[in-house]
């Protein structure tokens with residue numbers, strides 16, 4: 001059930017993360033190109049990181065130098081040596097401070113700019129996709145907003161990881177160079193210990209990860225028992241199975257506790273191993289040093305410098321290794337993000353020339369044997385060969401049982417989807433819909449749905465959003481539309497006219513008011529075609545009458561399609577299409593269809609009962 005499913009999903013997710021991080025190569029060049037405008041920041045960012053990384057091994061020079069100075073017999077020489085070393089410490093300290101501050105600051109600027117740019121890109125890409133993209137169960141609103149939130153953030157951390165890498169590399173290079181410069185024999189001996197240190201560090205990391213992982217399956221099973229029995233408290237009590245359930249619970253909790261012990265002992269051991277190894281390395285290193293010094297092939301300063309240099313180089317390598325775990329998630333995010341960014345929209349992908357559009361009489365629409373299923377539900381043939389021809393200016397009523405495909409016809413007219421077979425032709429010239437510029441085409445259409453969707457801004461913005469700059473709408477025309485849609489309420493009850501804020505999802509307006517704003521929004525574009533999908537079905541009778549009036553006005557002089565639940569609202573239409581089970585079963589005016597005494601006639605009779 002629920003918790004089990006979650007555990008399984010988490011496991012799948014981990015498996016996927018492992019797979020992708022192993023196989024996927026991050027296109028670093030492409031990623032960094034998102035920082036092109038900020039490129040000058042890269043120089044101080046990387047330089048700063050290099051300086052900060054070099055500081056630790058560099059300070060060994062001052063440290064060993066100081067130790068050496070303390071043994072000077074000439075006190076004056078000692079003092080002046082230490083004065084120099086102190087100065088060196090200060091210089092290293094200041095460079096470290098400046099380096100890491102500058103590097104952090106610059107990488108923050110780079111990272112933020114990249115995150116923001118990626119977010120805008122992801123959002124634009126989402127909008128560019130065809131409507132069918134959102135039918136994919138992988139692209140739920142939750143997934144997409146998570147993507148926007150997480151991907152960009154994680155991906156930009158890949159860019160920030162350059163900082164840690166530069167630092168680590170600098171530590172390694174400077175540490176090893178110093179070590180070999182001061183005493184190559186000692187450096188070689190110490191180098192042999194690096195793999196041991198890395199392994200010890202890795203062991204520590206692994207057991208620590210294991211110990212902190214508290215979601216283990218045994219506990220999940222125990223929780224499952226609790227959820228089930230609490231949810232079914234009545235059954236539990238009626239059957240008297242409490243004791244048995246407690247026993248089951250205890251057995252799982254016991255198992256989990258044993259697991260916890262094992263993991264904790266392992267963690268302690270791992271920790272012990274890794275710190276123990278450090279001491280073993282010191283033991284071996286110093287013993288080897290004693291032999292070298294006795295031999296006369298090295299002195300104290302040389303062996304100490306070699307020892308510390310390699311030691312810091314090893315630390316740098318360790319830090320780099322720790323980051324590998326961090327980047328796994330970022331890699332998956334990067335993989336998923338570029339997959340989306342590279343997706344071609346199935347519909348907007350064709351970008352034909354807009355030359356032919358202007359001469360078209362967009363109000364003439366013809367369906368020829370259109371067959372269609374939703375791409376993510378291929379098993380249901382929604383339209384099974386629909387044909388009709390509507391001339392410019394005609395009003396069309398679409399009626400029939402729900403699920404017959406009426407809304408789907410409207411989707412196809414708006415070209416949210418392309419039919420699999422058959423043709424949709426526009427204008428008396430019969431231009432195929434998929435050869436027209438899609439932005440132009442959608443501007444020819446006004447759509448009013450069942451539930452008006454308003455954005456959380458003013459009425460004015462809601463009405464005018466989406467119009468291009470060159471499409472100026474005169475205040476006079478706005479006034480005219482306002483009147484047609486009965487927006488008088490905007491000037492009463494302390495409302496502020498068009499400046500009235502509608503609130504989230506239009507919640508400050510009543511259902512009827514929202515719908516009238518939505519109709520006005522459709523009208524302001526002066527569309528050639530009006531699509532009304534049960535625009536009044538969610539309203540009470542009183543607001544329905546007002547909205548109906550606005551709708552009548554909106555349909556004047558345009559081609560219009562209206563899906564209607566209430567048959568009375570389509571009686572006056574020029575053409576009524578009766579749709580059932582993916583087909584147009586009857587076609588004609590109200591009186592013609594009544595005379596036929598077929599499906600429409602029966603629907604009429606039913607509705608009057």
Ligand code: ADP
Pocket residue numbers: 135374376377380382401402403404405406407408409
């Ligand atoms: P009507 O408007 O006549 O009630 P619709 O066009 O809304 O009918 O629906 C026709 C069929 O298409 C129904 O079986 C419905 O479940 C299905 N359908 C509608 N929208 C989608 C979609 N986005 N994805 C998959 N199937 C859909």
